[in-house]
Amino acid sequence: MNFYYHPNPEENTTLSQEESAHLVKVLRAKTGDEIAIMDGMGKSYLAKIIEANPRKCSFEVIDIKAAKTKTYRTHIAIAPTKNMDRLEWFVEKSCELGANEISLIQTQRTERKKVNLERLEKKAISAMKQSKNFWKCKINALTKFDSFISNQLNVENKFAAYVETGFEDLLQKKIKPESNVLILIGPEGDFSPEEIDQLKSSNFELVSLGDHVLRTETAGIAAVHTVNLVNQRL
Template structure:
């Protein structure tokens, strides 16, 4: 069964224009048809259509099911790629894999200074529905690296992917299972020496994602996949 997104289905029993149009115009849903909803907060709902309006489809909730969160969080802070399509691809695939939070960081060598958050939000919602993850990824606005570090209160493990020296330990050797992870991914030209000094001073551990030099968006996916693999078989205590 296909899922439709509604952030607060118990407060407002009407779907968005986009979801309503898809259900009523494309799928030809009728009054009384059952649909599945998710709120992006770990809950799914079985609902019944009460008003098949293509602009504001009304529904009635029949049952609710809750999914427990996993025992770890993955937060990737990534420099936006010059090509917006590549950033959108990263968001889509990372959300399919269950990433919890994405921050966009402006570094000295970043080539893009503006991003379309609305498009990224749509990609994250679409990926959440497709993967049946039930937890929506939080996407944060673009912020310069210094401000991000100064305002971040992450209490778990902190890493920064770095390829300049080739002496860094692999990420998979450093990740502690069942622990929250914040991983910084720099631009195509990597972090500058000054930024590396800032990362070291801010208790970020420099790590490698492998022998090959990866594009920014590929590095982000590799980091998410690595943390997920390390946590296979572990549950929240």
């Protein structure tokens, strides 16, 4: 069964115009049909269509279920790529893999100075529905590197992927299972020497994602997947 997104289906029992149009016009849903809804905050809903209106499809909630809460959170802070398509791909795949939060950071070598948050939000919602992950990934607006780092001083388990020396420990060796982690991914060309010094002084651990030099968006995906693997129960 396909899921539809609604942030507050218990109080507002009408789907958005976009979701209504897809449900009624594309899928030909009718009054009385049952649909599945997720609120992006860990709950899923079974609902019955009251009025199959393609502009504002109304429904009645029949049943509510709460998904199991994860024992860890993954926060990826990444320098947006010059190519917007690559950034959207990263957001989509990271959300499918269960990233909880994505922050966009403007470093000295970041080429893209503006991002379309609305498009990234749509990618996050689409990925949540497709993967049946009942928590919507939070997407934070583009923030300057200095400002972001200064706001993370009290955060534990924070890492920065770095490829310069070749002596950094692998990320999977540093992550503790069932712990919240923050991982920074730099731009093409990596962090500047000044930024590396700032990361060290702010107690970020420099880590490696493997032997190969990865594109920014690929490194972000690898980091999310690594956190998942460390926390996988056999």
